[in-house]
Amino acid sequence: MSSQKTIFYPVYFVLIISVGFNIFLVYSGYLTLDYNTLAYITTCTTLKEKPLENSTILLIWFWPSGRQLGLNSCSAKFNIDGCHLTLDRELYDDAHGVLINHRNIKNDLSNLPTKPRPFFQKWIWMHFESPENTRRLDGLDNLFNVTLNYRRDADIGLREQFILKNEDTEDKIFPQVLDKKDKLVCWIVSHWxxxxxxxxxxxxxxxxxxxxxxxxxxxSKVNNTQYKETLTRCKFYLSFENTNVHYDYITEKLFNPLTFGSVPVALGAPRYIYERFVPKDSFIHVKDFSSPQKLAEHLLSLDKNVDEYKKYFQWRKHFEIKLVDYPEEHACRACQYIRAKKDYQAFGNLSKWYWDAINDGI
Structure with missing residues (x-):
């Protein structure tokens, strides 16, 4: 039997030492690496597939939450064909749109694209936090062509919503959910x-x-399974937003309890704003009562009157809730928009539009 000698190439040794040294610098604090930069480095190498002919290329400049994405997710998940999602910045000159998440923009805008923008390319500003909890950055005006936001007047409005259900659609929550109620009022909150x-x-x-x-x-940190179980077990859930001055800001804090079988107790925008998006008898609004004590008395009354409590679920006969698949759906809807909108488009007053007070027109 012949023996084989192991050949050790010096270049491998140098590579191993280099990688190990950089990891040491990162974890020692001598070298800082932005999380989104790291996500870009580790992900873009897997997204080098060449776009199909006539496909719309959407370059995702910062992938929200650093998550990976599927190149075929638009077609497979949302029936949106002809879209090529990519993190490959080498495709910048060919990209029909660039999706930029506001939370990832540096204060000095230094991490935005620096090359000239092709005449056909649209920059899409994406953001889903309230203005009250958002950095107002100088220099954003005249940068973006398209807004992707929860507001009704955004170019691409995206939010959870009530949709008509098919007659043969089975409600998997109600009335079975009533048998699982062992808590009266619940609230899950981290930001205090x-x-x-x-x-x-x-x-x-x-x-x-x-x-x-x-x-x-x-x-008591709560995982996704515990979160859903809690909403199912509670008769009422405190759907308290962290802002109340920006009217269209109604989040999953309202829609998740509705989805999993709890009655939301809303605090945030005025009731009439909520009623633009959900049936008026599907939730309770704190402003319907003169004080927290009066609200508590009402909840205790409903706890003893099952028939009155059930009325808050009547909407389920006709509607179901469409949740938003963040952030993949946002990217796909953005691509769908720019694929359909070939005309010139500009947006010059982002700061005023988003951060200034809204004239609601009532």
Whole structure:
């Protein structure tokens, strides 16, 4: 039997030492690496597929949350054909659109594209936080052509919504959910700020009714399974937003309880704004009551009257909730938009549009 000698090439040794040294620098704090940059480096190498002829190329400049994406997700998940999603910045000159997530933009805008923009290319500003909790950056005006946002007047409006259900669609939640109710009022919260109205309201409400409170602030982190189970077990859920001055800002804090069989108790925008998006008898609004004590009395009354409580689920006979698949659906809808909108488009007042007070027109 012949023996083989192991050949060790010096270049491999140098490569191993180099990689190990850089990892040491990152974890030692001598070298900083932005999370989105890391996500770009590790992901873009897998997304070098050549776009199909006549496909619309959407370059995702920052992938939200650093998640990976499927190049075929638009067609497979959302029936949107002809879209090529990519993180490959080498395709910048050919990209029909560039999707830019606001939360990832540096204060000095230094991490935005620096090459001249092709005449056919649209920059899409994507953001889904409220203006109250968003950095207002100088220099954003005249940069973007398209807005992707929760607001009704955005170029691409995307949010959870009620849709008509098919007659043969089975409701997997109601009425079975009633048998699983062993909690009266629940709230899951991580971000805690004593200055927020929702915190002050909670502190007063809990004096008059028992509230099952979970989340990081209360020392009990909740995973997705526990979150859904909690919503199912609770009769009422505190759908308290962290802002109340930007009217269209209604989030999953309202739609998730509705989806999983709890009645939302809303605090945020005025009731009439909520009623633009959901049936008026599907939720309870804190402003319907003169005080937290009066709200507590109403909830306790509904707890004893099953027939009255059931009325908050009547909407389920005719509607179902379409949730948004973040962030893949956002990218696909953006690509769908620029594929359909070939005309010239400009947007010159992003700061005023998003951060200034809204004239709601009522």
């Amino acid at each position: 700020n004593e200055k927020l109205e929702r915190v002050a309201y909670f502190n007063e409400l809990k004096k008059h009714i028992d509230i099952y409170a979970l989340g990081r602030h209360f020392g």
